[in-house]
Amino acid sequence: MADKPDTILVENPWQTLREYTDARIGLGRAGISLPTRAHLEFQLAHARARDAVHLPLGFVQLQQDLEQVLAQAGLPGPVLKLASQADGRPQYLQRPDYGRQLSSSSQEALTQWMADSPPAAFDIAVVVADGLSSLAVQRHAAPMLDCLLTSLADTSLKVGPVVMVEQGRVAIGDPIGETLKARMLVMLIGERPGLSSPDSLGIYFTWKPASGKHDANRNCISNVRHEGLRYEEATHKLMYLLLEADRRALSGVALKDESDNGQPSLASKSGNLLLKTPNT
Incomplete structure (x- = not known):
């Protein structure tokens, strides 16, 4: 019987490229979903984009x-x-x-x-x-x-x-x-x-x-x-x-x-x- 993994988070081998770009690459996964950190970062970025549109100058x-x-x-x-x-x-x-x-x-x-x-x-x-x-x-x-x-x-x-x-x-x-x-x-x-x-x-x-x-x-x-x-x-x-x-x-x-x-x-x-x- 195979050993259980220490974590359910699967790292993405492209993750090191994130050092050079703000693009959402190499996020990894948790099962078939995004890791919680990546999901929350996306929600924060989306909120900042909406705020930029609606915030009065x-x-x-x-x-x-x-x-x-x-x-x-x-x-x-x-x-x-x-x-x-x-x-x-x-x-x-x-x-x-x-x-x-x-x-x-x-x-x-x-x-x-x-x-x-x-x-x-x-x-x-x-x-x-x-x-x-x-x-x-x-x-x-x-x-x-x-x-x-x-x-x-x-x-x-x-x-x-x-x-x-x-x-x-x-x-x-x-x-x-x-x-x-x-x-x-x-x-x-x-x-x-x-x-x-x-x-x-x-x-x-x-x-x-x-x-x-x-x-x-x-x-x-x-x-x-x-x-x-x-x-x-x-x-x-x-x-x-x-x-x-x-x-x-x-x-x-x-x-x-x-x-x-x-x-x-x-x-x-x-x-x-x-x-x-x-x-x-």
Whole structure:
């Protein structure tokens, strides 16, 4: 008669690869089910993802953080606060089209601001929207902007107004950039949370933003966060797009990210997990 195993938990031989990724691999099993630890970790990740979607963005703190970044860069600002047509989070989630357009009061306020206080000549407008992860914007928008402004200091490109949008989606940047008469638009927005990435920030770049632009007219840099694409590497890619767009007057599918061609990527410093020998 075979001896009974000391434990009902069966370890997975791929478990050592978890050292290199947050992906759910090598979880093992207990009978035909997940081990209790893995099951509870999944529930926690799912709860964090839901919280990231529903947690309100602290716009007061965000405005202070963004204004501090602008002040350190010697820029006057301002940081404007607008809202989409979505009246609250439930409507924002149920009606994506409302999140793509400014409310009538916000559109009027922005137009009036341009008439009363037109900004000095600039090239780039920056829009920061809560999107589907307020957590991502709260954590990463200000330091990402700081990194971008540091790189732009060595160029002739000038940053103009910074606009915060409540209940905003990606396309809401187009009417904002159009009203501001921006040559280029950089949008920082919270991405749809994943089960291992509730705080992923997305960057969308558009040349000559205007109402009615399609996603094909935009470039996207995704997964900006400490465990994903670092601020420095995201800025490296974004600077390539900005400078090439300024030179070629285009963005979107016509503008490919070739920022790493002929040189090692900043990400290569962390190495390739497939070439490492897992600890045993």
